[in-house]
Amino acid sequence: MxxxxxxxxxxxxxxxxxxxxxxxxxxxxxxxxxxxxxxxxxxxxxxxxxxxxxxxxxxxxxxxxxxxxxxxxxxxxxxxxxxxxxxxxxxxxxxxxxxxxxxxxxxxxxxxxxxxxxxxxxxxxxxxxxxxxxxxxxxxxxxxxxxxxxxxxxxxxxxxxxxxxxxxxxxxxxxxxxxxxxxxxxxxxxxxxxxxxxxxxxxxxxxxxxxxxxxxxxxxxxxxxxxxxxxxxxxxxxxxxxxxxxxxxxxxxxxxxxxxxxxxxxxxxxxxxxxxxxxxxxxxxxxxxxxxxxxxxxxxxxxxxxxxxxxxxxxxxxxxxxxxxxxxxxxxxGKEYSIVRCIGCNQGCYDGFVSTEMPFITCLRNPALGREEEYRVVMTATPKKVLVAGGGVAGLEAAMQLKKRGHVPVLCEASSSLGGQFALAGEAPRKAEMKEAALAMGAQAVREGIDIRLNTLVTPELIGEIKPDEVIIAIGSMPIKLQISGANLPHVTNSHDVLAGKQKISGKAVVIGGGLVGLEVAEYIHKNTDNVTIVEMLDKLAKDLGDLRSICVMESLYAAGVKTITNAKCIEIKENAVVVDRMGNIEEIPCDYVVSAVGAKSRGFADIREYCSKEGIPVHIIGDALRARRALNAVAEANEVIRRIS
The missing domain is CATH 3.20.20.70 (Aldolase class I)
Incomplete structure (x- = not known):
């Protein structure tokens, strides 16, 4: 243009x-x-x-x-x-x-x-x-x-x-x-x-x-x-x-x-x-x-x-x-396609500014912010083949930074598309730009000529075929399953499957978990339901959400008529109700569907780690594969790891 x-x-x-x-x-x-x-x-x-x-x-x-x-x-x-x-x-x-x-x-x-x-x-x-x-x-x-x-x-x-x-x-x-x-x-x-x-x-x-x-x-x-x-x-x-x-x-x-x-x-x-x-x-x-x-x-x-x-x-x-x-x-x-887009996540700029833990602001899309000289790209004198397991934002960031430094990344993604949970999060209301950014990141990696292999699960056998000098594990996390009676009933699902369109919700719904994902999935489903109730065991909703996004999400939930219950622990799921212990009082919340949004845990990769240890291949673990957190952490860790690969 x-x-x-x-x-x-x-x-x-x-x-x-x-x-x-x-x-x-x-x-x-x-x-x-x-x-x-x-x-x-x-x-x-x-x-x-x-x-x-x-x-x-x-x-x-x-x-x-x-x-x-x-x-x-x-x-x-x-x-x-x-x-x-x-x-x-x-x-x-x-x-x-x-x-x-x-x-x-x-x-x-x-x-x-x-x-x-x-x-x-x-x-x-x-x-x-x-x-x-x-x-x-x-x-x-x-x-x-x-x-x-x-x-x-x-x-x-x-x-x-x-x-x-x-x-x-x-x-x-x-x-x-x-x-x-x-x-x-x-x-x-x-x-x-x-x-x-x-x-x-x-x-x-x-x-x-x-x-x-x-x-x-x-x-x-x-x-x-x-x-x-x-x-x-x-x-x-x-x-x-x-x-x-x-x-x-x-x-x-x-x-x-x-x-x-x-x-x-x-x-x-x-x-x-x-x-x-x-x-x-x-x-x-x-x-x-x-x-x-x-x-x-x-x-x-x-x-x-x-x-x-x-x-x-x-x-x-x-x-x-x-x-x-x-x-x-x-x-x-005329290279607008290569612009790394701000997505208004506020994780590094505003949340980082008001945080007592961050010494200065940062950016999910640009961990070099405030470290401009320290993060200046330095070309390697000894190019290495690095296998990156996982095509979410952490894996994509790692692969692209490796390429910039002169290494040879090989990125393997088990699914048929790039972007991972960042793209999935973009299915939530008002977050289309997040999905667009994840997809654009994948498209940029392709343009840069990175060897990308979709529908490819990283296994010890695959590592043996590729013969990498080092391995980066960025395979993300998966939903934590509820450990209560009735958790396996057919009308019980999880937030990932709902946002991915694998499970349709109708009638009365209960969302278990009042963190960011629980709130967003509640708003996502409310148009197709008679009513939605969020159940949170802590005393406050959205504790894992930045102040400004919290204001917007809570206002939207209120406008949508979503009900919220705090200080309530879910103790049982029945065919037509969720049973909660609310500060000592046992209550039943009628429902047709239950959506679990109680968090995520790292995916298993013990076999990969064991094989690499035996073969003397250095392994680096980043993002949710290390511990489920925010995308800000995942992208920052990708950059830190790349700087250590000489």
Missing amino acids: SYKYLFNPIKIRGLELKNRIVFPAMGTKMATEDKFVTKQLIDYQAERVKGGCGLNFTEVCSVYSKAAPKKFLAISEDKYIPGLKELTDAIHENGGKAGVQLWLGGLAVGSDQTQMIIIPSPMPVPGTEYTLPEASLDTIKEAVEAFGEAARRAVEAGFDVIEFHAGHNYTPHSFLSPYFNRRTDEYGGELKNRARFLIECIEAIRKNIPEDMPLFMRIDAHDDYLEGGLTIEEIIEFCKMAGMAGVDVLDVSRGNFSSAAIKYEVPPIDLPRGFNVENAARIRRETGMLTIAVGRINDPHQAEDILTEEKADMVVIGRAQLADPEFCNKAMA
């Missing part, structure tokens, strides 16, 4: 960008504890610049020393300028343009209890007797000055663009929104007063930067899940004020972290691609300002259509460039 707009330059004041693609501010946890730039962060940004991106923004960068949480970048003091200059230099040296997102975090600063939380109105802290105070007039004045000083530092650090963050529940957005702002002074009340703090910040920024330097502003299209919050009409009116004050470009986002609307900030696969584009289009149309569309834009054709239809002037392509830093170059070269 030829691109008429996406890869055309755009000029904003004195700045010309080589294309219309923006890499947005996204939290990474790659800054130091004391808020400085790291080489890791520079490598991460530089990789996306090398990949062809037109404009790269830092993650949120604190402007005010009293409200600058640790592990986030800061530009609140002059001491941060040299490190930020190293970042902009790296971006410029690789042919890109650098933007800094100026940030005052409000409630988000609560992640560091040593810092000040600046909010417009008092707010009780749930579960305590403490109330967060409203910002004083002196604090407001200091914060405005801090934005201006941060802008000065940004110029000294060599940034080409500044973005003022006025969305996502942070301090500026909180002042603008009537849901949060209940002040009665000149900073509260009607829209003009609620906008006062933001306009003062914009004017302070504009005064401290050159006339020809563009000023972007990130905004929410409207308030979601906040009763009496901002409407899109108010946002449009405010944007006109901001334009008069010196803002050049509107970066139209959506979401807040005070409600379920946080799902719009890092939208999972459950939300439609481009779900926020029409909001950007309306704001562009009614303000007449340059506008950026944001929200699950992960395909170059989709991005081109947005620009062609004049719904925006630029597009944010964020997580898609986490998944594949070469996204832009591949699209420009």
Whole structure:
């Protein structure tokens, strides 16, 4: 496909960008504890610049020393300028343009209890007797000055663009929104007063930067899940004020972290691609300002259509460039088929960011994220034949990385298709992109000329025929069988068979297991059933599901009328009912079908391991074959193993 707009330059004041693609501010946890730039962060940004991106923004960068949480970048003091200059230099040296997102975090600063939380109105802290105070007039004045000083530092650090963050529940957005702002002074009340703090910040920024330097502003299209919050009409009116004050470009986002609307900030696969584009289009149309569309834009054709239809002037392509830093170059070269697609799983980018166990973000599709130098492909000097058992995502990733390094992989898959359980998971509601990604991964492996043998079970005899130097076992897992009376009755099946279309469900159904798979299979079958009940022995559903996907899945289950029972252990299955022990009370749930979704266990491969041990063939076990977990782990392990095969 030829691109008429996406890869055309755009000029904003004195700045010309080589294309219309923006890499947005996204939290990474790659800054130091004391808020400085790291080489890791520079490598991460530089990789996306090398990949062809037109404009790269830092993650949120604190402007005010009293409200600058640790592990986030800061530009609140002059001491941060040299490190930020190293970042902009790296971006410029690789042919890109650098933007800094100026940030005052409000409630988000609560992640560091040593810092000040600046909010417009008092707010009780749930579960305590403490109330967060409203910002004083002196604090407001200091914060405005801090934005201006941060802008000065940004110029000294060599940034080409500044973005003022006025969305996502942070301090500026909180002042603008009537849901949060209940002040009665000149900073509260009607829209003009609620906008006062933001306009003062914009004017302070504009005064401290050159006339020809563009000023972007990130905004929410409207308030979601906040009763009496901002409407899109108010946002449009405010944007006109901001334009008069010196803002050049509107970066139209959506979401807040005070409600379920946080799902719009890092939208999972459950939300439609481009779900926020029409909001950007309306704001562009009614303000007449340059506008950026944001929200699950992960395909170059989709991005081109947005620009062609004049719904925006630029597009944010964020997580898609986490998944594949070469996204832009591949699209420009007409190699869209080779793009490693973001699927909105959120496992590495969002779940990894909020996790205390992960030191920095990662990506299911790209384990090299945050390890760009460490994971640089190094060709082997001693090519080896490596037998890969299993054609799921772990096996495919292993085979393709082996090929890149100059080894000779032979991939054997017992079934008639590639993709494994990743493709099967794509049968669940709203997860078609997951199946597409699994199938595309298989197609890419074929294009790369990997020796792929379908309908081929790996046995000791096959290993003897192929004579590999090493073996990778990636044969996945299988459903755990229920170990209770009635588990073998004919109306009892498992989630894998249901999602694969091997077992049709009708009438009344009970799903045993309230983890991710149980919830998705319940939603999958509900249209063909009279009612569905999920039984979970723990006190909460979806404990193995990330926060944002959990919000979407639970909302969908509620809308579908699926019943849920927690703290209930299934103790027997009868011909027409499931018997549960619910905190000491024995109950029967009538049903026509029972679907087991109590987890998975590794498939057996003792014969393979024994043969390889006897023959002195090194064996590596990855993914669910090692232990049933998330796809994120499987792909990461594949890469770790490949790096160890010399």
